[in-house]
Amino acid sequence: MKPGRLIAVVGPSGVGKDSVMRGINEVLPQSHLVRRVITRAPELGGEVYDPVTVPEFQAMARDGAFVVHWGAHGLHYGIPVSVRYQLNKGTDCLANFSRGALTAGADAFDNFLVLNIIASPKTLASRLAARGRETPDEIAKRLAQAVKPLPQGLNVITLSNDGDLSQTVARAVSALQPASV
Template structure:
């Protein structure tokens, strides 16, 4: 009898400017065509940008779908709505490892609501975070000092430091993903 694939969620958290989306995109490229992994674009009530590859959803559609329970996980932060798309839960049920960027504020809810959750914190030194956030120059980022003051959550199962070459952080993150798939 064939062994059933592991499945579940690898949820990426960390402070703004840590390079979460950059590391996730590099891992997606490196693992392209590798069947156990799926990298859905999260839904956000703002257009995608050079710093965040999301799928835009209208505020009214987000509110309606959230109220109907259509999302496996959703949250609001910085005045925006964020959600993991419904098909992500179906992929995890098929035994795939679903990789998503979420807010640190919803880790506990994610562990209650989603199967096989493994939380990976991506972080960088405070001076690196400050420089990256300043370079973005996004008004919706709000108070940068408050964003920088948030610590890496204790609920993380693994941490990737993204202070030097992106390739190093990507290799460390890919190693975590391969381990979750039982291939390391």
């Protein structure tokens, strides 16, 4: 059985990674949305995740519960090893990833593809403000980290999400074909 692709969705905070991932999954329900483990309070929403405390996260990392994990915005994020079960049965998996963890991801997964979502600074600022998950101070810090180069040598699809979400999703689905997402 051909393993599924780990599709790492990256881009600046507020660009629409989770929205694009959910849209792709609606069009291609045979794909799998990876549920991350995050040291974020449970009630904050924005994506479906497994909330844990920092000591819990550290114990999980020590015990080998993650394929890849990273820190950003004062939080810890982990991709659970259960993703390997999905990949091994040929399912393509969509994971909200960190640009800083792409090299580790490419090392960890055989079939690794990057979906790089971009948008203008003006779009990012208005979307983060409208989402309302972070404070204005946290939003300013996220915007300051909007530009980050991707590592060389990866298989990358870049798409703008400045326009309609449905159009971005349609372009993403088309770019991900003809493989069996």
